[in-house]
Amino acid sequence: MRQYIKYIDGLLTSAVEKDPATTSKLEAYFFTPGVQALANHYRAHRLFKKGKTFRALMLAKKSRRKTGIEIHPAAVIGERVFIDHGMGIVIGGTAIVEDDVTIYHGVTLGGIDLSPDNKRHPTVKKGAMLGAGSTILGDITIGENSKVGANSLVLKDVPDNATAVGSPVRIIEH
Template identity: 50%
Template sequence: MLARIRKDLQVIFERDPAARSVWEIVLCYPGFHAILLHRVAHWLYKKKWVVLARFISQVSRFLTGIEIHPGAVIGEGLFIDHGSGVVIGETAEVGDNVTIYQGVTLGGTGKEQGKRHPTIGNNVVVSSGARVLGSITIGDNVKIGSGSVVLRPVPPNCTVVGVPGKIVVREGVKVRGVHDPIDLNQDLADPMAEMIFCLQRKINQLEDRIAQLEGTEHESPDLQHARSQERNICSA
């Protein structure tokens, strides 16, 4: 237990530049408190003391704003930053060295029985407000962008953004070089913006082609300049 507490303190120092001392973490970090209380509740849950385990989880929720069901399996090195509004369901499984920001939900999609919450791999970053729903698996080294809603499994070494979540970076595509074990960079691509830019380029190409077919390339330079300005305004 003491070794795991030391690990929890170490990962907070590694991933949060605002952490200045052990006492600051022990007294002022709700994510740290929630993880400690969850370990107690989870131990009781496995011993079939379900009501007491649920009571401790509710006390933790009241004190920290973080709700972790005592049945959830949490690996080592979990860091819940700020944490307000985080919800982790009963059958969720969280791997090692995972970072979760405020407002994240690892939840279910209905009233199905059995495994109904996601499995999160190692070295995963789940950004603010993201929703990972259903009995799906998120692979190792995955980054999930803020506000994303992930409903399908995600292979390892990917970046997911959007509603519903779409893979915008996959291993072998847009290679960023050698990564650190935990990559907290959240400068993520915007798939909708990229799609709009592609459509705009296509429209400009089609307008140029139509102008060629209509013979407008022989029009006066002033008229051509006016048409060019009109396309630039539409692009803006």
């Protein structure tokens, strides 16, 4: 329980720090769909790891209906992740999102490999920012502190500290 409270506090702190429209942790808790989706995912992920797949999937479904944010219970999500205007976000089952990542609305962390035995979804490293509507597909890595521009299509790795934009993506800063 203590670990859950610490995780939620990190989400709330991140929301207040990264969203100028959010003025308090209380406001973030009740009115920020990203916080609600990540809090539900925390619980669903633990159920999934314990083999309680049906319960985990039901909680994920309920969260998706409430928030518009779809996170598979098998996905690994770090601490202090901030989801702003989360409607339409999809995070696949083998995705890994590290600490302090910012995700804007309409982002897809999707798979292109259909084999259930392979890692099919992206890894997003610490401190990265994923712009609104960006689509990141496959077992690729978005580097630490990198930025992916809005509506970008990413099918290859983005190095650390880079800015990637376009469809298909190109690196404009490194």
